[in-house]
Amino acid sequence: MFRILVEKEIADNIKNYRFLLALILCLIVIPLGFVVSQKDYEARRQVYEETVRDYDRTHTTDLDIVLKGGAAFRPPSPLALLSGGVEPLLPTSVETRGFTVDERGAEVQFNNARPIDNPFLALFGRLDLTFIVTTVLAMLVMIFTFNAVAGEKERRTLALVMANAVPRPVVIAAKMAAGSALLAAAFLAGTAAGVLLTIALGVSPFSQPGTVLPFAIGIGISLLFLLVFYNLGLLVSSLSRSQVSAMVSLLSVWVALAMILPKASVVVAKLVRPVKSQQVVDLEKSRFRLQSEADLEAAIKRMAKTTPIIKDMSFDEYAKQRRAKNPAIQTFEKAQTDLKAEATARLNGELDKIDAEFERHRARQAALARNLSRLSPVSCVVHILAELAGTGFAEEERWLETRAAFKRLIDREVAGKQHSYSFADVTWNFVGGLDQKEGSAPKLPAEGVPLAKRLAAVWIDVVLLGLYGLLFFAGAYVSFLRYDVR
Amino acid sequence: MMRTLFIKEIREALAGRRFWVILALCLVLIPLGVEVSLKDYQTRLQNYREAVRISQESTKTVGDILNRGGVKAFAPPSPLSFISLGLELVLPNVAETPSINATAPVTMRLSNNLGRDNLYEYFYGPLDLVFIVAVVMSFLAIILTYGAVAGEKEQGTLRQVLSSSVPRAKIILAKAAANGLVLLVPFLTALVLSLAIVELQGSPLPSIGGAWTSVGLAVLISVLFIGAFFNLGLLVSALAKQAVPALVALLLAWVFLYGVYPRLSSAAAQILYPVTSEARLALEKAQVRRDIEKERDAEIRKLAEAMPDDRKSEAFKEGEKKQTEIRGRYQARIEERWRALERDVERRRTARNSLTANIARLSPVSVLVRPLAELSRTGWLEAEQFGASVRRFEDTLDRDIYGKRTEVQTATSVSVSSGAADAAPAPTFDDVRTPNAAIVRDVLPDILLLIAFNGLFFAGAFVAFLRYDVR
Numbered sequence: 031m032f033r034i035l036v037e038k039e040i041a042d043n044i045k046n047y048r049f050l051l052a053l054i055l056c057l058i059v060i061p062l063g064f065v066v067s068q069k070d071y072e073a074r075r076q077v078y079e080e081t082v083r084d085y086d087r088t089h090t091t092d093l094d095i096v097l098k099g100g101a102a103f104r105p106p107s108p109l110a111l112l113s114g115g116v117e118p119l120l121p122t123s124v125e126t127r128g129f130t131v132d133e134r135g136a137e138v139q140f141n142n143a144r145p146i147d148n149p150f151l152a153l154f155g156r157l158d159l160t161f162i163v164t165t166v167l168a169m170l171v172m173i174f175t176f177n178a179v180a181g182e183k184e185r186r187t188l189a190l191v192m193a194n195a196v197p198r199p200v201v202i203a204a205k206m207a208a209g210s211a212l213l214a215a216a217f218l219a220g221t222a223a224g225v226l227l228t229i230a231l232g233v234s235p236f237s238q239p240g241t242v243l244p245f246a247i248g249i250g251i252s253l254l255f256l257l258v259f260y261n262l263g264l265l266v267s268s269l270s271r272s273q274v275s276a277m278v279s280l281l282s283v284w285v286a287l288a289m290i291l292p293k294a295s296v297v298v299a300k301l302v303r304p305v306k307s308q309q310v311v312d313l314e315k316s317r318f319r320l321q322s323e324a325d326l327e328a329a330i331k332r333m334a335k336t337t338p339i340i341k342d343m344s345f346d347e348y349a350k351q352r353r354a355k356n357p358a359i360q361t362f363e364k365a366q367t368d369l370k371a372e373a374t375a376r377l378n379g380e381l382d383k384i385d386a387e388f389e390r391h392r393a394r395q396a397a398l399a400r401n402l403s404r405l406s407p408v409s410c411v412v413h414i415l416a417e418l419a420g421t422g423f424a425e426e427e428r429w430l431e432t433r434a435a436f437k438r439l440i441d442r443e444v445a446g447k448q449h450s451y452s453f454a455d456v457t458w459n460f461v462g463g464l465d466q467k468e469g470s471a472p473k474l475p476a477e478g479v480p481l482a483k484r485l486a487a488v489w490i491d492v493v494l495l496g497l498y499g500l501l502f503f504a505g506a507y508v509s510f511l512r513y514d515v516r
Numbered sequence: 517m518m519r520t521l522f523i524k525e526i527r528e529a530l531a532g533r534r535f536w537v538i539l540a541l542c543l544v545l546i547p548l549g550v551e552v553s554l555k556d557y558q559t560r561l562q563n564y565r566e567a568v569r570i571s572q573e574s575t576k577t578v579g580d581i582l583n584r585g586g587v588k589a590f591a592p593p594s595p596l597s598f599i600s601l602g603l604e605l606v607l608p609n610v611a612e613t614p615s616i617n618a619t620a621p622v623t624m625r626l627s628n629n630l631g632r633d634n635l636y637e638y639f640y641g642p643l644d645l646v647f648i649v650a651v652v653m654s655f656l657a658i659i660l661t662y663g664a665v666a667g668e669k670e671q672g673t674l675r676q677v678l679s680s681s682v683p684r685a686k687i688i689l690a691k692a693a694a695n696g697l698v699l700l701v702p703f704l705t706a707l708v709l710s711l712a713i714v715e716l717q718g719s720p721l722p723s724i725g726g727a728w729t730s731v732g733l734a735v736l737i738s739v740l741f742i743g744a745f746f747n748l749g750l751l752v753s754a755l756a757k758q759a760v761p762a763l764v765a766l767l768l769a770w771v772f773l774y775g776v777y778p779r780l781s782s783a784a785a786q787i788l789y790p791v792t793s794e795a796r797l798a799l800e801k802a803q804v805r806r807d808i809e810k811e812r813d814a815e816i817r818k819l820a821e822a823m824p825d826d827r828k829s830e831a832f833k834e835g836e837k838k839q840t841e842i843r844g845r846y847q848a849r850i851e852e853r854w855r856a857l858e859r860d861v862e863r864r865r866t867a868r869n870s871l872t873a874n875i876a877r878l879s880p881v882s883v884l885v886r887p888l889a890e891l892s893r894t895g896w897l898e899a900e901q902f903g904a905s906v907r908r909f910e911d912t913l914d915r916d917i918y919g920k921r922t923e924v925q926t927a928t929s930v931s932v933s934s935g936a937a938d939a940a941p942a943p944t945f946d947d948v949r950t951p952n953a954a955i956v957r958d959v960l961p962d963i964l965l966l967i968a969f970n971g972l973f974f975a976g977a978f979v980a981f982l983r984y985d986v987r
Binding site for chain 1: 605885
């Protein structure tokens with residue numbers, strides 16, 4: 031019975047051209063989206079590689095890092111065709127500027143250079159899989175489902191079906207299975223055509239290692255979303271009396287779930303849990319750093335004025351005795367080193383505290399926005415695809431870790447090998463500890479977020495998506511069972 | 517007759533739920549969107565002021581710029597971003613000199629510091645006016661119109677109306693006028709209310725010249741855009757025999773015009789007319805500089821080998837003069853090569869942007885999104901203006917600071933002097949905003965195009981309605 035009904039539904043959808051429409055749209059839009067995204071990625075990857083090569087050529091020793099500054103670059107995501115995500119807002123590198131690495135440690139910051147080559151891409155958005163699935167496919171699902179039950183009610187054909195000995199659960203399950211299978215077939219055909227076209231044009235998304243599995247999972251998640259939305263369509267169609275009201279309701283629900291709810295979740299989170307801006311925090315840190323430097327300078331001057339023997343020395347005398355390795359000067363300089371180490375530890379502790387406090391508040395705000403937005407299955411799928419593409423919030427968090435790791439590396443390999451001593455207004459800098467050998471410049475290898483970690487960030491979205499699917503189907507099922515034929 | 521029909525349509529709308537649903541939606545979404553966007557703007561403005569204050573405090577003199585790691589220039593956020601946040605989160609709003617030992621010709625790095633604070637807004641999109649108009653109002657226009665003619669055909673009521681002595685032209689005109697009012701009255705009411713709230717809260721609008729002209733033009737473009745979708749709805753409804761196919765066709769048209777076509781147009785132009793990226797241009801410029809400076813250093817080394825260390829000798833003075841002349845010559849060469857590279861990229865980019873804008877203009881959505889960003893000062897024109905201000909500032913920095921640096925090399929020593937007076941006040945960044953007239957000139961074709969879309973779609977609906985065969 032189930033098979034017969036599925037075959038009937040499939041034949042219906044093929045006869046009224048809906049499947050053909052879905053197939054044509056998928057075969058045009060998905061390959062186009064893939065090719066456009068991959069061409070854009072290839073161009074960005076080339077620039078990234080040239081930038082890294084140029085950096086490697088010009089930064090070969092520790093001293094180069096001190097003089098010109100150092101950097102660790104972020105490679106573009108090879109799976110941006112799944113989702114552009116927040117990639118345009120991510121830093122292009124973490125860096126230290128020239129002459130900012132001294133014995134007190136490196137000043138590391140994000141490089142947020144924004145070379146916008148195509149303003150229209152940023153203004154109109156990307157034709158990535160996320161957009162295709164949540165907008166184009168969602169519309170196709172609406173067109174497939176709005177009259178699946180409501181249309182049959184209106185035409186009274188449902189009453190005829192119900193008059194036969196056909197179990198209602200079988201009817202609704204067959205509708206769901208047939209329609210979603212056809213849409214899935216159209217989507218998979220479009221995806222296969224897209225992948226083949228990118229390979230044929232030499233811009234395959236699988237040219238980089240570790241891309242096949244996240245891509246496959248992304249396609250699986252897209253299919254799951256399709257099923258969830260299909261069930262939502264069936265639910266609305268079952269609840270509606272006419273196909274027109276079903277379509278209008280579905281459209282309104284889609285606008286609410288895909289557009290209003292996610293945006294509103296950010297608004298609510300900002301109002302309920304306001305957070306300082308990163309810029310203000312950076313400025314506070316900068317002020318703190320300057321104050322700490324001024325305090326240290328004053329403390330060294332105070333020490334010079336109060337230390338016996340030293341306090342009575344002129345600059346020339348100090349320089350002369352220094353060359354003569356006077357023990358009093360050695361003790362004085364040792365005391366300076368201790369003072370600096372203490373001030374640096376205190377400064378780093380304070381800066382870390384500011385960062386940790388800010389990140390804690392930021393995480394609370396983000397969690398609220400995130401959890402509210404999870405009321406929409408569209409938000410769930412958008413987040414999952416962004417994390418799978420490596421253009422989501424896990425990637426953003428990783429760059430915080432990268433900034434810390436880069437600072438540790440430069441502090442250990444470059445900053446820690448320098449020493450300076452001050453007397454009066456003169457500072458002696460010693461960079462003899464720096465490695466001058468070609469290729470000695472420390473380098474932080476670019477590492478992506480492991481797939482397991484990215485999936486761990488969105489497992490709840492996957493579960494929710496599954497639950498939404500079940501909930502919508504159960505709703506459609508119950509409402510269909512309760513339908514009064516009279 | 518026309519008046520009777522018009523009143524009938526209005527009464528129908530008021531008696532049903534449509535008008536009230538539209539009114540409620542507009543009264544909730546538009547003031548909420550404007551209020552939230554303005555709050556965000558105020559936060560950005562506070563951050564901008566704080567950043568400028570701290571930057572100015574730390575670079576009061578030329579000496580501060582030379583010894584404290586350079587200078588920064590900031591672009592203020594736009595108070596009109598409630599209309600369209602546009603490219604504000606991605607286009608550069610900060611320019612900074614590269615490092616403490618910058619030399620002429622100096623290149624300031626352009627970046628944007630708003631990203632981390634607005635990740636979720638970017639991810640989900642802002643709740644600005646352009647979103648409400650492009651998505652919510654266009655959907656409402658579709659929902660109001662899909663059944664306006666096709667629904668009456670299906671129900672058979674149109675046949676009855678046409679069998680009486682009512683001119684067809686008057687029927688379609690009355691329908692269009694009444695339903696148009698049902699859509700526009702709530703929109704304009706909510707908008708006026710939102711702007712009144714802005715005013716009551718101490719409007720930030722007067723901070724830029726011609727702000728109210730921009731608001732007025734943005735409202736005009738929005739109304740024309742809503743009108744375009746409304747008339748498209750009437751056209752499809754007049755062509756369809758039933759309401760459901762009309763609604764499905766309109767939905768597909770919306771997806772294509774809103775989502776697919778504008779995205780494809782920017783990608784198509786990029787493929788048809790490739791332009792060297794900014795990042796690659798920066799690499800090429802760095803390479804040009806390195807190559808030319810290598811040549812310069814070789815020439816100076818040759819000269820320096822014959823120079824004595826005695827600064828008072830005639831030979832030293834002669835050599836110093838020659839070295840300054842050589843450095844000036846090579847600097848001019850670098851600048852010339854850079855300008856040539858920049859000019860080429862600029863020319864191609866302008867041509868490509870114009871091509872993209874023209875391809876995209878076939879969709880009313882693009883004709884709404886781009887002009888509203890420009891009118892809000894969050895579009896490409898404003899970014900170009902900031903870029904031009906930064907280039908002027910670079911010239912000032914070269915003239916007053918970095919260009920005064922002197923370096924004299926002899927066989928055994930190198931002496932460097934900044935040449936600039938350390939105590940002299942630091943040059944200030946003069947950020948010139950895009951003149952209102954330039955923006956109006958830029959958006960004028962889009963306004964005309966929207967009028968043409970309205971005319972075309974309405975004429976189509978009119979003709980289709982006149983040609984309708986009652987049998």
